[in-house]
Amino acid sequence: MSAEVKGRDRLVGIATPVVLLGLWELAAHFRLLDARFFPPPSAIVHQFAALIASGELGTNILASLKRLGLGMLLGGLPALFLGLAMGVSRPLRAAIDPLISATYPIPKSAILPLVLLIFGLGEMSKVVMVALGAFYPIIINTVVGVANIDKIYLDVGHNYRASRWQVFRTIALPGALPSIMAGVKLAVGMGLILIAISEMVAANDGIGYMIWNAWQVLTVDTMYVGLLVIAVLGFLFSVVLDEIEHRLIPWKGRA
């Protein structure tokens, strides 16, 4: 594709939301839209600035990010190690696969009351919710990634007398990495959903709390700010993860 066409695509991509926001602003201004439900973008920007100035937004974002980060580690690391072990060991896979298949379809949000019961209203319950969300996509993708490594690579490893550990380090792990990264991306998306839900139900800060509280006190502008922040966070995560993926998996080439 030529650079010219690419540039035009990018321009169109930026223009579409800008035009829509302009139409929204005009519609709200001329009362074609109910400003109680759809406050004009200018009002949302105004509220955004006010929330930043008061420090409220910063506090809430940090609280959510901290839970998200801890939850990703708490759920992601065991999922990664267990997944790699399952990928390598057939008996382990046979033992644990049914458990995962059986518990995976349970909506994580449905487990929230149980998690609250066990971990209370403190930080831990939110972290555990994110961890649950991160665990499944990562373990499933890791197992698949290791198990689907082309058999010829294992033959090469055996023929060149690689030890079990060497096979793991030079073949299983790098071979599964693309699939693992796909799992991590899904996990982050799931984490964002779950952090918003659990903060709505059981928290005194965080973006989810901010949105829920805005509904309760009917500050609709703040609600939109919260949604905007989550959207932007999701976008930033995907940019960062793409970059990490490119660094970790240089042989794949940039898509």
Added chain:
Amino acid sequence: MAIASVLNKQGRPELVPSRPQLSLSGVSKYFGTSGFVALDGITIDIPQGQFFVIVGPSGCGKTTLLRILAGLDTQSAGTVAVNRTDEKRPVNSMIFQGDSLFPWMTVFDNAAYGLRMRRVPEAQVSDAVRSWLERIGLWRFRDRYPNQLSGGMRQRVSIVRAFANDPEILFMDEPFSALDEQNKLLLHEELLRIWEATKKTVVFITHSVDEAVTLGDRIMIMTANPGRAKAVLDVPFPRPRNVLELRQKPAYGDLVFHIWEQLREEVQRARQNAEGEKA
């Protein structure tokens, strides 16, 4: 003795081995309960430094035989004896059919794989890999990943990976079958060039009679179902060989024709068997 004369003809100043490097005795392989006989009593001695080619129709068990020799599979009966000349060197390295380079490693890391797995000091690894990659003209591609190389280049890297590991025996499982004719010709020349410089024992599997006659010192023709050794014959052409010149010689054509005659019966029989099973 035949072995000694072969080696002398190659101008080898080193010891003439009293025992063959590889000695197969009654190697057989059966699959499952159906009693399918993939290999039936293969018995052959392969002297040190010989380029030994096994040629046969697909499904004759030649790849199974090679995997047994390389320790990637086990025989149902019979013995495989390997005579080692140097305990420190690895027994064998295999050049696989198709793409076997690790996509996640650069050309350099792929070529260094065998040496690194046996924990050769990195300085030595670096020297060996460099000299091998230079010899085959791929040193400037050392930082590329396999998906950035052509099929011919990839197969050259896997040849380097095996040679750099400095094994006593090299196993090659139809390493050029996926390449086009031009690339195949170039790689035959390249393989002969580096092999003639090292004179390692080679067991080479192929279904191509031309390839067998071009490369080999001795050829074993295999039959299919059951996989048996039908004939073993010497290739009388001197070394170093020039692939194109060799192919113009009448003797080359005669030998190819002779092998083809033997194989044709086998291919026809295999086809009849396959059709019989379908019907």
